[in-house]
Amino acid sequence: MNLVEVKSLSKRFGNEQAVDGISFELAEGSATALIGPNGAGKTTTLSMLAGLLEATDGEIQRKKNLTIGFLPQYPRFFPWLSALEFTEMAAKLSGVDAKKARQQSERTLGFVGLHQVAHKKIGGFSGGMKQRLGLAQAIVHQPSVLLLDEPISSLDPTGRREVMELLKSLLGQTTVLYSTHILNDAEEMTDQLLFLKNGRLVEQGSLSQVRRRYEDPHIRVRFENTDAAEWFVREAPWPTSVKGTAAVIPVKAEGPAIQDVFRFLSVKSLPVIGVEHETASLEDIFLKVVAGK
Numbered sequence: 001m002n003l004v005e006v007k008s009l010s011k012r013f014g015n016e017q018a019v020d021g022i023s024f025e026l027a028e029g030s031a032t033a034l035i036g037p038n039g040a041g042k043t044t045t046l047s048m049l050a051g052l053l054e055a056t057d058g059e060i061q062r063k064k065n066l067t068i069g070f071l072p073q074y075p076r077f078f079p080w081l082s083a084l085e086f087t088e089m090a091a092k093l094s095g096v097d098a099k100k101a102r103q104q105s106e107r108t109l110g111f112v113g114l115h116q117v118a119h120k121k122i123g124g125f126s127g128g129m130k131q132r133l134g135l136a137q138a139i140v141h142q143p144s145v146l147l148l149d150e151p152i153s154s155l156d157p158t159g160r161r162e163v164m165e166l167l168k169s170l171l172g173q174t175t176v177l178y179s180t181h182i183l184n185d186a187e188e189m190t191d192q193l194l195f196l197k198n199g200r201l202v203e204q205g206s207l208s209q210v211r212r213r214y215e216d217p218h219i220r221v222r223f224e225n226t227d228a229a230e231w232f233v234r235e236a237p238w239p240t241s242v243k244g245t246a247a248v249i250p251v252k253a254e255g256p257a258i259q260d261v262f263r264f265l266s267v268k269s270l271p272v273i274g275v276e277h278e279t280a281s282l283e284d285i286f287l288k289v290v291a292g293k
């Protein structure tokens with residue numbers, strides 16, 4: 001069942017068309033990654049879904065009684081409040097009963113790993129702690145849809161991993177739409193990919209659907225030096241190109257299979273370091289989508 005249906009949604013700021021007729025759905029319990037270069041319209045889209053910006057055109061249909069949690073790209077905190085006071089305030093603003101707000105806030109701070117600093121002032125928090133607190137205020141009222149604007153981009157690799165694990169553990173209970181620049185992480189938590197460019201959705205689908213469209217499978221033979229790679233490219237019976245000290249062979253329906261490459265290498269004495277079968281990563285796909293449309 002779809003919790004949200006976005007139809008031909010647009011937003012213009014003066015002459016700037018920030019979002020240009022995009023349509024997509026958020027199925028219950030799914031995770032959707034909104035990907036795009038700077039200025040693509042990700043924040044504008046999330047802000048419209050969160051109800052903070054009015055659309056110029058199109059519509060957003062939300063399931064009845066839908067509750068939304070939102071983590072902005074640059075959340076504002078009140079440094080003089082403690083983490084617990086802040087989360088409790090957010091819970092009450094989201095309509096949680098005053099009696100339950102304290103209990104839910106304590107539980108949520110425990111979930112995001114801030115229980116030990118629940119009574120500490122936010123003013124002394126690190127960036128990573130603030131990001132967890134931002135997540136806490138977005139989920140404290142147990143929303144059915146969670147909108148996250150770059151939830152991990154400002155974190156170091158350890159912080160990113162921890163927050164990703166938290167987000168993954170929310171899946172199933174919550175429907176998540178998040179924007180990100182960290183494509184490896186998007187690969188991990190995605191039922192649906194939305195590629196935005198200049199306000200338009202230039203690609204969308206599941207990770208496997210998008211992969212199939214762009215997969216570009218190839219075999220990479222890595223050598224110790226460029227001379228060996230160049231020799232291989234001249235002598236190999238397949239169309240091959242040199243990339244640095246490697247030879248790259250596109251794999252078409254008729255091959256070659258990786259065994260064919262091993263067989264060819266076994267009769268030559270070339271300084272080979274490795275042979276790998278590769279397909280396009282989400283990063284490669286992103287670069288193609290962004291450059292191509």
Ligand SMILES: Nc1ncnc2c1ncn2[C@@H]1O[C@H](COP(=O)(O)OP(=O)(O)OP(=O)(O)O)[C@@H](O)[C@H]1O
Binds near residue numbers: 017018038041043073
């Ligand atoms: N309040 C505003 N007034 C005028 N133009 C705006 C406003 N907000 C956004 N824009 C413009 O709309 C376009 C989309 O911006 P948006 O912030 O949605 O992109 P984004 O994909 O979130 O980018 P980033 O990855 O840099 O955060 C940009 O060209 C931006 O300059």
